[in-house]
Amino acid sequence: MKRLISVIVPAYNEESCIEELVRRLSIVFTQNSGYDFETIFIENGSTDRTWEILQKVHQQDARFKVVRLARNFRMDGGITAGLHHVSGDACVFMTADLQDPPELITEFIKKWEAGFENIYMQVSKRVGTGPIRTLNSKAFYWLAGKLTDNRIPKNASDFRLLDRKVYEAVRSMDERNRFVRGLVAWVGFKSVGIEAERPERYGGVSKAHSLKVIDLAFKGIFSHSYIPLKLITATGVAISLVSFIALIVCVVAWVTVGVPFAGFGTIVSVAVLAFGSITFMLGIIAEYLGLIYEEVKGRPNFVVSELLGVKTGNE
DSSP: OOOOEEEEEESSSSSTHHHHHHHHHHHHHHHHTEEEEEEEEESSSSSSSSHHHHHHHHHOOEEEEEEESOOOHHHHHHHHHHHTOOOSSSEEESSSSSSSOOTEEEEEHHHHHHTOEEEEEEEEEETTTOOOHHHHHHHHHHHHHHHHHSSSSTTTTEEEEEEEHHHHHTTTTSSOOOOOOHHHHOOOOOOEEEEEEEEEOOSOOOOOOOHHHHHHHHHHHHHHHHHHHHHHHHHHHHHHHHHHHHHHHHHHHHHHSSOOOOHHHHHHHHHHHHHHHHHHHHHHHHHHHHHHHHHHHOOOSSOOEEEEEEOOGGO
């Protein structure tokens, strides 16, 4: 009996990419005829013709199934929805814009057969990406690596193949602040990256705006590291130590030479520095409180509107 590989594809306003993605995935499926395949598109609250096109794709080929969400739950919410509807021996995460080349799935399968359980695309070059987006990515991977003991590899993409034991471990974690790449890194297992160039999107407009990317980056870091909280303690100790030393210097100066200084500007500068440091630390605490608030509410990570070809028994 052939082993089943499930492909999860979140799609939000990707009407110009779906048909080409289906064509290229079909070729990959044919080239790997020793396996059975299913693709679960997560229609992520699109406002264009994505849902209409996906309905037609499913009618033409039952291997392409659809989970329609009630609204947009972003990339990680879409992947989470897909994880709750797969049953394959392995599953693949990928985007619908063809920046994740489907042909790389064949290489993923080879590594899977060699015993690896988490095989991911490691971006060697981003084609058509602006300097700000590139800088954001470099800064994120550097900071994420430092704050998570290098659990998140440099330039590791969400595009990956996971063995069943890996994706079931990730699926079992019911966190509300989902950063799937971080969750996969946290569970461990035997992992390997495959370097590949990330091409330009096939069509449509990128949804990875800088502010959204930065928001996701901070959520990922705060969800997987408490080092920023330690920095608050370290900063407080450092400021207290500097203040104590400055106080001793002022007292000595007062005893030996009289008034230590007459500068109003110095007082204002020190006060501004202190208030700035306190505000920064309160901001870090607020971020963690926000994450806790989301977890306490316990709302679902996604809401399903319709299913096409997907059995609810997989949930």
